[in-house]
Amino acid sequence: MAAFVGAFEFETRPVMAEELAKNLFGAEKLPAATEPRSFGFYSKGCFSGGVAIPLEGDTWTVMRPSRNRRWGHPAMIALLEKFSRDAEADGWPGLLLGDISQPRGGPMLSGHASHQIGLDADIWLTPKPSRELTMAERENKSARLMVDPKTHRVYDRLWTPQHTQLLKRAASYPEVERILVNPGIKKKLCDTVTGDRSWLRKIRPFWGHDYHFHVRIGCQPGSHGCKEQAATTPGDGCDKSLAWWFTEEPWRPNKNPDAPKARDIMTMASLPKECRLVLQAPAPVSAEAVTYYGNGRPPVAVAASPEPAPTPPGTIGETPLTPVTASAFAPTPKIGIPLPRPRPGN
Numbered sequence: 001m002a003a004f005v006g007a008f009e010f011e012t013r014p015v016m017a018e019e020l021a022k023n024l025f026g027a028e029k030l031p032a033a034t035e036p037r038s039f040g041f042y043s044k045g046c047f048s049g050g051v052a053i054p055l056e057g058d059t060w061t062v063m064r065p066s067r068n069r070r071w072g073h074p075a076m077i078a079l080l081e082k083f084s085r086d087a088e089a090d091g092w093p094g095l096l097l098g099d100i101s102q103p104r105g106g107p108m109l110s111g112h113a114s115h116q117i118g119l120d121a122d123i124w125l126t127p128k129p130s131r132e133l134t135m136a137e138r139e140n141k142s143a144r145l146m147v148d149p150k151t152h153r154v155y156d157r158l159w160t161p162q163h164t165q166l167l168k169r170a171a172s173y174p175e176v177e178r179i180l181v182n183p184g185i186k187k188k189l190c191d192t193v194t195g196d197r198s199w200l201r202k203i204r205p206f207w208g209h210d211y212h213f214h215v216r217i218g219c220q221p222g223s224h225g226c227k228e229q230a231a232t233t234p235g236d237g238c239d240k241s242l243a244w245w246f247t248e249e250p251w252r253p254n255k256n257p258d259a260p261k262a263r264d265i266m267t268m269a270s271l272p273k274e275c276r277l278v279l280q281a282p283a284p285v286s287a288e289a290v291t292y293y294g295n296g297r298p299p300v301a302v303a304a305s306p307e308p309a310p311t312p313p314g315t316i317g318e319t320p321l322t323p324v325t326a327s328a329f330a331p332t333p334k335i336g337i338p339l340p341r342p343r344p345g346n
């Protein structure tokens with residue numbers, strides 16, 4: 001009888017609303033152990049083949065480690081590692097890294113509209129202290145606010161030539177397409193940078209970003225489902241478009257403050273269809289196995305279960321979403337397990 005009652009209850013239960021994408025992606029602890037590919041757009045997508053940056057290196061520390069947002073496309077993670085070393089050589093004492101992406105990207109339970117396809121990273125404008133931070137400090141230490149919220153100008157006592165050099169270095173990498181900063185920071189650069197000003201084109205004013213800056217790289221080879229962002233307008237951006245930020249208009253109170261954010265209502269149906277496969281794909285054996293240690297120590301993203309998964313990984317475009325059995329960085333090693341088809345354009 002109990003079974004009959006159960007069936008009856010099932011039939012009369014109202015259709016469940018489709019689960020929110022942020023809950024599904026926010027619950028993932030490990031990446032999809034498949035080829036690195038970004039699907040969709042920075043603010044509406046997901047990615048596979050993610051790797052992690054270690055919690056600590058000689059030239060960086062990951063902040064808020066409990067959020068588990070130190071994942072990115074291998075190109076993003078490799079860039080951050082290189083950037084941290086270059087910045088140190090320039091005289092910046094090391095990077096404090098903020099959020100990159102969740103293990104499989106997607107919308108987050110809190111913060112950020114973007115950071116969904118493994119190609120965005122936040123970096124603090126506060127340098128890394130010379131001593132090692134405790135885990136409690138990494139979770140709780142505050143960043144230094146660099147911009148006066150009333151005047152939207154940087155605090156001159158806090159801004160240094162090293163801050164300028166740090167942003168210039170970040171803009172120097174060809175894969176970096178945009179760097180988001182507070183309008184006050186953009187204005188400071190416009191007012192003070194001499195000589196080569198071409199890199200200012202990549203520095204884009206945006207709300208927030210007053211204690212950190214946001215580095216965005218372009219779609220990477222092999223990511224056919226990755227939607228490119230519009231190109232930045234020519235010129236250094238120190239023009240009317242910047243002057244607008246110093247009018248009242250951008251700072252008027254939101255007329256509809258209770259409207260839900262896109263991130264909070266996005267369902268799987270609003271993401272690229274490949275994102276379902278990204279959620280179903282096998283995970284690597286551990287986070288450690290897909291952590292990028294830089295020079296000479298690439299991770300080997302072997303799927304935890306080399307047997308076919310209960311749900312087949314499926315096919316995306318011409319390229320199967322195959323469990324990766326080799327490193328995302330190194331040439332394919334000679335090992336006796338099936339290897340993914342070579343990636344086009346990479």
Ligand SMILES: [Zn+2]
Nearest residue numbers: 120121122214
């Ligand atoms: Zn960001």
